[in-house]
Amino acid sequence: MKLNKNHLATAILALFTSLGAVAQTSPQAGYFLFPIKPGVRNYLSGTMGEIRSNHFHGGLDIKTDQREGLEVHAAADGYISRVKQSSYGYGNIIYITHPNGLVTTYAHLLEYNKPLADYMLQKQYEKQAFDLELFPEPGQFPVKRGDVIGLSGNTGGSGGPHLHFEIRDEKDRLYNPLKYKFTEVIDTTPPDIFSIGITPLNIHARVNNAFDRSEFRTKEVGNNYSLTDTVFAHGLLGLELQTIDQLDGAANKNGTQEVTLLVNGQQIYQHYIDQVPFELSRQVSQHINYNQYKRNGRTFQKAFIDYGNDLPLYKADERSGRMVVQPDSVYQVKLIARDSYNNTSTLSFVVKGQRPKFTQTAAKAVKKPSIDYEIIGNVLKISATDTAQTPQNIELYVNNQALMLVPSYMKNSTSVSLYDLRAGLPDSMRFCGLSKNFGIEKAVPPNKDFLFTNRYLKVLFDKQSLYDTLYLQTKLEGDVYTIGDYFTPLHKAIKVTITPPAEVKDKSKAAVYFLGTGRGRGFEGGKWEGNSITFTTKNMGKFKVMEDTKPPVIRPVVKNSSVISFKISDDLSGINSFNAWVDGKWVLMKYEHKKALIWSEKIDKSVPLSGEVILKVKDNAGNEATYTGRI
Template identity: 70%
Template sequence: MKLNKRAALLLLFAFTSLGLAAQPSVQPGFFLFPIKPGQRNFLSGSMGEIRSNHFHGGLDIKTDQREGLPVYAAADGYISRVKQSTYGYGNIVYITHPNGLVTTYAHLLSFYDDLAKYMLQNQYKKQTFELELFPEKTMFPIRKGQVIGLSGNTGGSGGPHLHFEVRDTEDRLYNPLKWGFSEIIDTTPPDIFTLGLQPLNIYGRVNQEFKRVEFTPVKNGNTYTLPDTVYAHGMLGLELQTNDRYDGTQNRNGTQDVTLYINNKQIYNHHIDQVPFELSRQVSQHINYTMYKRQGRTFQKAYVDHGNDLPLYTAPRNRGRIVVSADSVYQVRLVAKDSYNNASTLSFVIKGQKPTFTQTFSKAVKQPALTYEVQGNILKINATDTASSPRNVDLYKGNRRMSLVPSYTRNSTSVSLYDMRAGLPDSMTFCGISKRLNYQLVVPPGQEVNYKNNYLNVIFDKQSLYDTLYLETKLEGDVYTIGDFYTPLHKPIKVTITPEKVINDKTKAAVYFLGLGRGRGMLGGTWNGNSITFSTSNMGKFKVLEDTRPPSIKLLSKSKVQIRFRIGDDLSGINSFRAEVNGQWLLMKYEHKTATIYSEKLDKSIPLSGKVVLKVKDNAGNEAVFNTVI
C-alpha cells in the first residue's frame, strides 16, 4: 500500500507515541534553516547570550530589518502548541518532530492561513486576544520547508527578527547551531575585552589591595596578553568580559565556551550549549550581577559561584577558584570559544605576594571620613584620615569593642577588614565619627527564614537566596528598602508592610517596585486590614501608591474594515480591554510597543457598521469607556 505524505507523517507520530521513535538526531542537515534557506544569512542573537534575567535560549535570525519574510518549518512534524501574546514570544508556533525534538518560531507577524483561521475562531469563541492552544497532533501536520507564517516583531521583540529554538520534551534548550547551517558563516574568534580579578576571602589581594581589579588585555590576532605581571594572594575568582561576532556583522553575540588553565592544568570550563528552561534565571550567578546592574557590562565568571546549579560546568577543584600562595608563580590561560570552535586565548602571569602594610598619601584629604561595604562575607571599611600614621577603626557588637588594624592605606584612606561570619556589628567609630550599622539578620541560603521588625515582615523561601545575605532594611518616609537592587534573588520573597499614611481606597492601592530611575513597576498585593502582603523577585525599594486615574483612549482611525485606538495608563498599566459592535464582541489585537489596539473581524466579508463601545481597564480596576459609530 502506498501512503501519501500526510498519511506517512501521521503513522510516524503513532509510532512516536508508542515509544518506537529514534533518539534525537544531531546530524548536520536534519533541520532546514527557517529564514531564506540556502542563502547567506546573519544572526543578531546567539545561544547562551546574557539577558537581563535569563540565558538567551536560541537564535535571533535577521530578517532584512523588516517584517513579512516567509518562515519555513525546519523539519517534518506537527504543530503541538500555538500562542498569541502581547509580551514575551508574541506570536509563536511550536512544531514537534518525530525524533522528539521541538522547534519554536517566535515574534511572528502572522500564522499561515489554516492556523490563523483556527486561532481566530478560538479567539472569538473564548472572547480573548491572549490565547494559547495545544492542537491534536492530527490537526496540523507539517512538512519540512512548509511556510508556517511570516516573520515579525511581536511580543517582547526589540526589532524585526525570527527567534528560533530547539528544545526536547523536557524543555531543555539546545544550541541550534549544533545541527550545522551553511547559511551562517563564522570564522571570527571571540573578542576579549576585560579581565576581572575578585578576592573571595579575607586574605585575598590583587596588587596588595582587597578589591576587584580590572585589566585590559593587549590583542595580537586571536591572542591576548596582560602587559604586566599580576601580584596577588589568597582565594581569587576570575571574570571575563567577552563577546563573539559572526562574519559580516557587527552584532555582539554570546561566547559559548570558556576554559581556565593554571600551569597548563584545566581547573574550570563552562559550555553553554544546553540550558534547562527552569534554571535559566540562574544566569544571575553565572555573571557578576552587580557589574551588570550598575554598568550594563557582562562579566562571565570563570568559577562556579555559590547557589549556581546550572549543568554547564566542569570545575573539579575549588569550583574554579584560584588559591594563590606567597612566592609562587601561576601561568594563567583563559580560552574563549564560539559555537564554531573559533578560539581566542588570554595569557598572563600571577605571582604570589604576601600581603604587607603599605601607605600612600593624598594632599586633597582635608578631614576624616568613614564608609563601608560588604563584599561576600567581608565587611570592608574605608577610613580616610589626615594623620601621618593610620589609626584603627573601632567596631562594636553590643558592649563588645573590636579595634581593627588597617590592612593597607591608599591615598590617605586606610582599609580594614572584618569577617561578618564572626557576628553582626552594630556600629563603628573613627576619629570622632560614629556610624550606625543597619545589618539586622544573617539569612543563610537553603532555609526558610521569617524576619519581622516594627515596619515589615519578610519571609525568605528555601530557594530565595543563592548565598548568605546580611539583611538590611530601612523605612524612609513611605519608602521601604529591603536589601539592595544589586543582590539577585533566585525565588521570590514574601513581604508584609503596614503603611503609616492613610489609604483612601485600598481597591486602588498596591505595592510598586521603585527602579533606579523614575520607573515604577506594579507588584500588587493583598490587603488584610491595614496591612498589604506582596511577593517580589527583586530586592530594593518599595512604595504603596494609589492609582485613581482611568486609562487613556484615543481613536486613531475607523472604517468598515478596521478600527484602531491608542491606549495607555500612567501608573498601574493596562489590564484588559473589550470592544463591541452593536453588542457583539470584536477581537482587538494589542501591540504594546506602539500602545495600539486594532480590530480583526471573524468574517471579513461583513463590514464594520454600527455603535462601537471600547472599555479599557487598568490593573487598579479603573475603567475608561469610549463610544463611536461606524
C-alpha cells in the same frame, strides 16, 4: 483499516514517543532546515548564550531584512504541539515537535499560516480573549520540512523585526541551533576578549595587595591577548571574562559559547552554553557578575561556579574553578574563548604570589576624618581617612562588645580594615570621634525558608530565593521601603507584607510599586488585609504604595467597516485588559504594546463592521475607561 482522528493522533504520538528516545546528542548536519530563506546566506543578530537581563538568550535571532513578512519554514517534519499569542515575551510563537524528540520554536511572528491562523482566531472568539495559549493534538496540524508556517514579525518583546528560533528537547532544555551546521550562516571570526576581572573570594585574598575586585584591559596580538602588567595576588581568587562573539558580515555583539580556564597547563574550569534548562535560565544572575551588569551594563562571565548556581554547563575542579595563589609562586594563566564554529581566542597572563603586607602611606594633604564601608561576600570592608600620620584602629561593636579592628593595608592615604561577618553581626563602629550604624538586621541563609520581621515589614524568603547568604538591611524613609539593594539578585520571589505609615484613602486603587533606580515605576500589585498589603517580588530595592485613580486614555485611530483601531495608554499601573463590541457583538482586538495600539480582527471577513462601537479598557488598579461611537 481506517483510522479516525483520535486513533491517528494516538498513533502519531506513539511513533514520536518511540523515536524520541534517540533525541540527538550528536546533531546531524542538515537534519534541520534553516527557517528563513533556506539555502541562501543569512545573518544573525543574536546567538545562543548571550546574556540578557534575567536569562540566557535561548536560540538564534535571525535577521529578516529589517522588515516583517518573510516566510517562516518548518525546520523538519513534525506537528504543531503548542501555539501562543501575546503582546509580551515571545509574541506570536509556534512550537513544532519532531520525530527525534526535539522541539523547534518560531517566535515574534507577524501571523500564522492557515489553517492554524483560523483555529487560533476561532478559539480567541470562543474565549473572548487576545492572549491565548493552545496545545493542539498531535495529528491536528502536521507539517513537513520546509512548509511555510507563518510570516516573520516584530511581536511581543522583540526590539525589531526578526525571527527568534530555538531548539529544545522534551525536558525543555535549550540547545544551541548552530551546532546543526547551518550553511546559511558563515562565521570565521574569533571572539573578542576585552577585559578580565579578578575578585578576592575570602578575607585573606588580595589583588595587587588590596581587597578589591580589579579589572584589567587586554592587549590584542592577532587572535591572542595579553595583559600589559603582571598581576600580583594572594589567596582564593575568582576570575571573570568580558567576551563577545561576532559573525562574518554583521556588527551585532553575540554570545561566546565556551570559556576554558587553565592554570599552569591544568584545566580548572570550563563552561559550554548548551542544553540550558529553561526553568534555570534565570540563574544567569550567578553566571555573571550581577553587580557590574546592573551598575554599568558590562557583562563579565565568571570563570568559576559561584554559590547557588545549579546550571549544568560546567566542568570544574574540586574548588569549582576558584584559583588559589600561594606566596612566592608563579602561575601561567590562560583563558580560552571559543564560539560555535570553533573560532578561538586566547588570553595569556602571569600571576605572581605575593604575601599580603601592610604599607603605610602618609596623607598627601590634611583631611577631615571620614569613614565608610561596604559588604563584599561575607566580608565587611571599612575604609577610613584621618589627618594622623599613623592609621588608627576601628572600634567595632558586636553585641555591644567593643572590638579593635586593626587596618589590613593602606591605599591612597585610606586605611582599610576587614571583618568576617560570620563571626557575628556588628551594630556600629567608631573612628576619630565619628560613629556609624550598619543596620545589618539579619544574616539570611540560602536554601531554606526564612521569615524576617521588624516593626514596619515582614519578608518571607523561599528556600530558593537567595543564591548566597544575605546580610539584610532594610529602611523606611517616609513612605518608601528599602529591602536589601537593587544590585542583589533573587532567583525565586520573596513575599513581603508592609503597613503604610499614612492612611490609604482608597485601597481598591492602591498597590505596591517597585521604584528601581530611575524614574520608572514597576507595578507589583498586592493584596490588602486591613491596613497591610502583601505582595511578591523578584526585585530587591525600593518599594512604595501608590494610588492610581486615573483611568486609561483611549484615542481613536481608524474606524470603518473593515477595521477599528485605537491608541491606549495608562500613566501608572499599566493596561490590564480591553474589550470591544460592535453592534452588541464582541470583536477581537489585537494588541501591540510597543506601539500602544489595538486593532480589530473579524472572525467573518465578509461581514462589515456596523453599528454602535463600545471599547472598555481597564488598568491594573481597576480603573476603567470607555469609548463609544458609531460606524
